[in-house]
Amino acid sequence: MASIYGDFIKVSIFGQSHSEAIGVSIHNLPAGFEIDMEKLQSFLNRRAPGRSKYTTSRREEDIPEFISGLVGNRTCGAPLTAIIRNTNIISKDYDVIKDVPRPGHADYSAHIKYGGYEDYRGGGHFSGRLTAPLCIAGGIFIQILEEQKIEINSKILEIGGNAKEPYLEIERAMNDGDSVGGIVQCGIKGLRAGIGSPIFDGVENKISQAVFGIPGIKGIEFGEGFAIAKLKGSESKDEYYYEDGEIKTKTNNNGGILGGISNGMDIVFKVAVKPTPSISKEQDSISYSKGENTVLSVKGRHDPCIVPRILPCVEAAAAMAIFDLLMGECNVR
Numbered sequence: 632m633a634s635i636y637g638d639f640i641k642v643s644i645f646g647q648s649h650s651e652a653i654g655v656s657i658h659n660l661p662a663g664f665e666i667d668m669e670k671l672q673s674f675l676n677r678r679a680p681g682r683s684k685y686t687t688s689r690r691e692e693d694i695p696e697f698i699s700g701l702v703g704n705r706t707c708g709a710p711l712t713a714i715i716r717n718t719n720i721i722s723k724d725y726d727v728i729k730d731v732p733r734p735g736h737a738d739y740s741a742h743i744k745y746g747g748y749e750d751y752r753g754g755g756h757f758s759g760r761l762t763a764p765l766c767i768a769g770g771i772f773i774q775i776l777e778e779q780k781i782e783i784n785s786k787i788l789e790i791g792g793n794a795k796e797p798y799l800e801i802e803r804a805m806n807d808g809d810s811v812g813g814i815v816q817c818g819i820k821g822l823r824a825g826i827g828s829p830i831f832d833g834v835e836n837k838i839s840q841a842v843f844g845i846p847g848i849k850g851i852e853f854g855e856g857f858a859i860a861k862l863k864g865s866e867s868k869d870e871y872y873y874e875d876g877e878i879k880t881k882t883n884n885n886g887g888i889l890g891g892i893s894n895g896m897d898i899v900f901k902v903a904v905k906p907t908p909s910i911s912k913e914q915d916s917i918s919y920s921k922g923e924n925t926v927l928s929v930k931g932r933h934d935p936c937i938v939p940r941i942l943p944c945v946e947a948a949a950a951m952a953i954f955d956l957l958m959g960e961c962n963v964r
């Protein structure tokens with residue numbers, strides 16, 4: 632396993648849900664940037680588990696320990712490494728999962744790939760917990776991007792198909808031993824025109840690669856996305872106009888990206904988040920040891936819905952992609 636992202640920066644995420652610690656190493660961070668640690672912690676707290684009745688009850692403080700790359704709070708050019716210790720682990724909840732894979736989780740596919748040596752406890756390296764180190768990296772990139780007047784925000788569009796009262800759907804699913812998914816929208820403001828490269832290094836490519844590093848995301852669309860297929864050319868094109876000497880488009884059906892390159896409008900994308908696979912409702916599965924079909928009801932502590940906690944993860948992934956794209960921009964003298 633590698634779990635490394637980036638062409639110019641290199642972000643390496645390591646650890647498992649029930650290992651001693653999880654963490655991240657970031658290579659090629661510019662030297663001299665002072666990290667606002669309070670701001671970073673607030674960002675991590677938005678993702679941290681065990682903070683509301685709508686999340687897993689596994690509470691972790693998720694306070695990063697920086698073990699290299701900083702002098703004081705300032706980057707020094709050396710690779711930056713931060714870890715978060717796992718402190719609230721109940722591995723016995725996973726004794727059954729070792730033999731009976733959860734439908735919809737990575738248990739079975741990992742079992743085949745790693746020949747039974749995979750860490751099945753808490754989802755191992757596949758756990759949503761690995762988005763904590765992603766948020767350390769992303770939280771730092773967001774701070775650097777903000778200095779350049781680039782801002783990233785996200786919001787919930789719907790949960791369980793309900794846009795008006797999304798938390799009601801979580802409540803219903805919880806009462807039913809079930810889970811729900813949803814749709815999240817992310818916007819990036821302030822990215823200048825001309826960033827990104829065809830054919831494989833466009834803004835869409837880079838954001839998608841980063842976003843699919845977040846477990847549970849099954850779809851992404853930019854601008855009007857799948858709905859653009861229903862529009863006519865006369866409706867979908869984004870017509871240009873000048874405003875105070877700046878070139879803008881009247882609409883943003885293409886989500887701020889044309890030919891893989893930013894056009895100066897907001898970058899807008901949506902992601903589809905699947906319902907949490909671990910549910911107490913009975914599901915069909917198999918037993919490896921017995922070689923027969925069986926029924927599974929997942930015990931333990933799980934998010935009834937991943938959507939509320941995924942917002943900072945999506946922002947972190949977007950920031951990582953934009954930061955890497957900006958570092959690669961030196962096409963014109």
Ligand SMILES: Cc1cc2nc3c(=O)[nH]c(=O)nc-3n(C[C@H](O)[C@H](O)[C@H](O)COP(=O)(O)O)c2cc1C
Binds near residue numbers: 687845944
């Ligand atoms: C923040 C976060 C929390 C998650 N919490 C859980 C959870 O409590 N239980 C669970 O089964 N899956 C949870 N997941 C989703 C699984 O990790 C994910 O579905 C699994 O690793 C398989 O990956 P895939 O869905 O991308 O195929 C969570 C994901 C994220 C991003």
Ligand SMILES: C=C(O[C@@H]1CC(C(=O)O)=C[C@@H](OP(=O)(O)O)[C@H]1O)C(=O)O
Binds near residue numbers: 680688724846933
């Ligand atoms: C701890 C976190 O969420 C975990 C994500 C997760 C999974 O399968 O993704 C399974 C659960 O792990 P455990 O069974 O050890 O409690 C969640 O609690 C976190 O996100 O920080």
